[in-house]
Amino acid sequence: MDTYGPSDDSSVVVELQSLLLGAERVEEFLADVARRAAGTVEHAQSCGLTVQATVRSRFLGASSDEFGRRMDHVQYAVDDGPCLHCLRTATPVQVDDITNDQRWPAFGLRGQHEGAGSSLSIPLIIHEKAVGVLNLYSRTAYGLDATDRQRALQFADQAAGAVGLALRLAEREERERHLETALTSRTTIDQAIGVLMGRAGISATEAFDALRVRSQHTNTKLRDVAAGILAELNGGEE
Amino acid sequence: MAYSARGQPILGKWPVPRRRSHPHHRIPTYALQAGLAHSDLSIEQLWFRYIALGGVCSMRRLAWEVYDDDLPAIEHDRIAQALNEYFLDRDVTQPVAYSEELDDT
DSSP, rough: OOOOOOOOHHHHHHHHHHHHHHHHHHHHHHHHHHHHHHHTTTTEEEEEEEESSSSSTOEEEEESSSSHHHHHHHHHHTSSSHHHHHHHHHEEEESSOOOTTOSOOHHHHHHHHHHEEEEEEEEEEEEEEEEEEEEEEHHHHTTOOHHHHHHHHHHHHHHHHHHHHHHHHHHHHHHHHHHHHHHHHHHHHHHHHHHHHHHHHOOOOHHHHHHHHHHHHHTHHHHHHHHHHHHHHHHHOO | TTOSSSSSHHEEEEEOOSSSSSSTTTEHHHHHHHHHHHSSHHHHHHHHHHHHHTTSSOHHHHHHHSSSSEEEEHHHHHHHHHHHHHHHTTTOOOOOOOOOOOOOO
């Protein structure tokens, strides 16, 4: 792994902007940020990045390597631990000895099993709210010192803006995907309504109701009922 | 072909629910509100599902209408269908009532 020394704020921000522009997807960018963070903090063996995605209760994660990924997922699985506490309270959390720390017993046991010794979770804050968390992991207890903490805090400050922007872009992309799916489905339903209106001499409202009742009786989505009508129609014309 | 004759075969196989009133008769919205509260859907997510079913209201209007006292029957049923399809994805069968079950006029 590349090791990065301390660098001035502007170079890190410019580098993160460049990573953001070059990334195809937000997960790819977050993984780049995690790798960059792991390289910046000298004693961190691994870094995970957790962000709060738009859908309720869903986390989006990326990590510098498999160890970081497993450590983050241990916490998602028990819905607790220093990362999620940090995200929810927007305050940094340092765990010097994961095996003997009593604050998150479920995380401690699993973390020990994964081979983790200590961790540091730093919030990425925009407008006084945590949009994500930078998690740094060491395989040894007391493995992360005051200098590591200082560098991690600096890096989190510099990365917060770019991560926030990445999330906004991802939200917009997700909306576009949902809208595209909705409009495709709507076209199918409109066509099927037209078929029923033409064949049965009924109104659009009655045709919609007919599709809806069929959907209810068969536990099938309305668009699938509509697609079935169109498929039969196309089959009949062949 | 399944629908070769005009009219009766389709209506026989695809029954239209008997409304006791006009489709624009207003239906109370409590079933929609309960369904939305039991789901994990945001108004935006519900709106995408509603638009997919032919809905024409803006997202803001939809948010207003769901929490209004009552709605035209056809709009009520479109939103109920959107919610029921969400529950169908989670193997829960039709918890939200349609207008013909709620219309007490």
